Amino acid sequence: MNENENIQDENLNSEETDSTTNVESPEVDEVESLNNKLAESNDRYTRLVAEFDNYKKRTSKEKLDLMQSAGKDVLVKLLPVLDDFDRAMSFMKDIPNDDSVKQGVDLVNTKFRKTMEQLGLKEMDVIGQPFDPEYQEAITSIPAPSDDLKNKVIDVIEKGYFLNDSVLRFAKVVVGQ
Numbered sequence: 001m002n003e004n005e006n007i008q009d010e011n012l013n014s015e016e017t018d019s020t021t022n023v024e025s026p027e028v029d030e031v032e033s034l035n036n037k038l039a040e041s042n043d044r045y046t047r048l049v050a051e052f053d054n055y056k057k058r059t060s061k062e063k064l065d066l067m068q069s070a071g072k073d074v075l076v077k078l079l080p081v082l083d084d085f086d087r088a089m090s091f092m093k094d095i096p097n098d099d100s101v102k103q104g105v106d107l108v109n110t111k112f113r114k115t116m117e118q119l120g121l122k123e124m125d126v127i128g129q130p131f132d133p134e135y136q137e138a139i140t141s142i143p144a145p146s147d148d149l150k151n152k153v154i155d156v157i158e159k160g161y162f163l164n165d166s167v168l169r170f171a172k173v174v175v176g177q
Helices: 002-068 072-094 100-118
Strands: 121-123 136-142 153-158 161-163 166-169 171-176
Touching: 072 100, 072 161, 072 166, 100 121, 136 153
Parallel strands: 136 171
Antiparallel strands: 121 161, 153 171, 161 166
16 A cells, blocks of 8 residues: 555645646746736837937938028029129229229129128139049040149139038039140
8 A cells, every 4th residue: 555655645746746837837927928028118119219319310410401401592593693793803803993883893792702601602612623523514625734734623614612511513614634
């Protein structure tokens, strides 16, 4: 009978451990499940915060770009007026400085240029510089008067302008060959 009792004791012990593990197993599974859900929720929250931060940065950059280039169309239409002022000033070189018409045109020219500069317009300085197709448009090429002017801008047909460090109008130039 001793053997039977031992077998019964072993059966009882194994049933107790099975019932204990069954009780612990759902709790452990539930804790693991909750931990996984928490980790997933934290990950989604972190990604959502990062996405929102990127959205804020992108919209503020777009707003800044829009404000900087808001008057671009108007400035493009005013560039021929600047060209006309340049031509007028070149024709008025021979007129004495005390002439009231020359003083008036010079005053309006200066005031107009300062206003354009305040709006972010800058004139390109290209004469004597190496030809750069990113900022200049070659209208023609002529034989260079000297070797140091080869592949450099010799003359400007139409001035180029920057608006807040981006090209508003390409300079039309003559390049030495």
